[in-house]
Amino acid sequence: GQNIDQPTEMTATEGAIVQINCTYQTSGFNGLFWYQQHAGEAPTFLSYNVLDGLEEKGRFSSFLSRSKGYSYLLLKELQMKDSASYLCAVRDRRQLTFGSGTQLTVLP
Amino acid sequence: GAVVSQHPSWVICKSGTSVKIECRSLDFQATTMFWYRQFPKQSLMLMATSNEGSKATYEQGVEKDKFLINHASLTLSTLTVTSAHPEDSSFYICSARGGTGGSSYEQYFGPGTRLTVT
Numbered sequence: 001g002q003n004i005d006q007p008t009e010m011t012a013t014e015g016a017i018v019q020i021n022c023t024y025q026t027s028g029f030n031g032l033f034w035y036q037q038h039a040g041e042a043p044t045f046l047s048y049n050v051l052d053g054l055e056e057k058g059r060f061s062s063f064l065s066r067s068k069g070y071s072y073l074l075l076k077e078l079q080m081k082d083s084a085s086y087l088c089a090v091r092d093r094r095q096l097t098f099g100s101g102t103q104l105t106v107l108p
Numbered sequence: 109g110a111v112v113s114q115h116p117s118w119v120i121c122k123s124g125t126s127v128k129i130e131c132r133s134l135d136f137q138a139t140t141m142f143w144y145r146q147f148p149k150q151s152l153m154l155m156a157t158s159n160e161g162s163k164a165t166y167e168q169g170v171e172k173d174k175f176l177i178n179h180a181s182l183t184l185s186t187l188t189v190t191s192a193h194p195e196d197s198s199f200y201i202c203s204a205r206g207g208t209g210g211s212s213y214e215q216y217f218g219p220g221t222r223l224t225v226t
Binding site: 101 | 142144150151152153154157199201214215216217218219220222
């Protein structure tokens with residue numbers, strides 16, 4: 001089975017940087033994903049890490065340490081539209097399992 | 109990019125009736141499709157995984173006779189909620205993976221179907 005932990009809520013200010021952490025325990029790790037989900041909508045893909053290190057994609061970066069079972073999503077230059085739930089998801093050989101999500105609120 | 113559609117986007121039905129939700133991969137062939145359910149303020153919970161032409165694999169606690177999944181082609185999967193009850197009211201989301209035209213590792217999500225059972 002899999003166990004995925006991430007903070008329930010975070011608040012940050014527009015223009016700031018925020019880091020959302022995710023820890024996981026899994027048998028048969030096959031990649032870690034970050035998704036963004038706005039209320040009432042389906043998740044949208046943000047990033048994918050399968051090897052250790054940092055993946056950068058514009059304002060968003062994601063880091064993975066497989067030995068520590070740890071990942072983080074870094075959001076820079078926060079905008080109001082970044083207010084959403086951020087889901088960490090871990091894939092094993094068979095399926096993708098989602099964490100409970102971190103609700104990020106960006107304040108003006 | 110790869111696009112997945114779902115129909116209907118929302119549906120209201122009476123208790124005891126059945127509802128069918130369609131999931132289509134529009135510009136790629138999906139070898140595997142997944143059905144998730146999401147209750148308010150909760151994360152996505154995988155209900156079942158289906159591969160084209162074979163029976164779906166259901167997660168523990170999901171009744172296969174109540175949630176019928178058919179993956180008849182590489183571009184279409186359907187979820188039928190049979191004898192729906194108010195507790196089945198939820199946001200149902202499908203995703204698709206694999207095949208040509210889509211990344212082999214990424215799952216592409218449909219826009220979701222909001223089901224309300226009265």
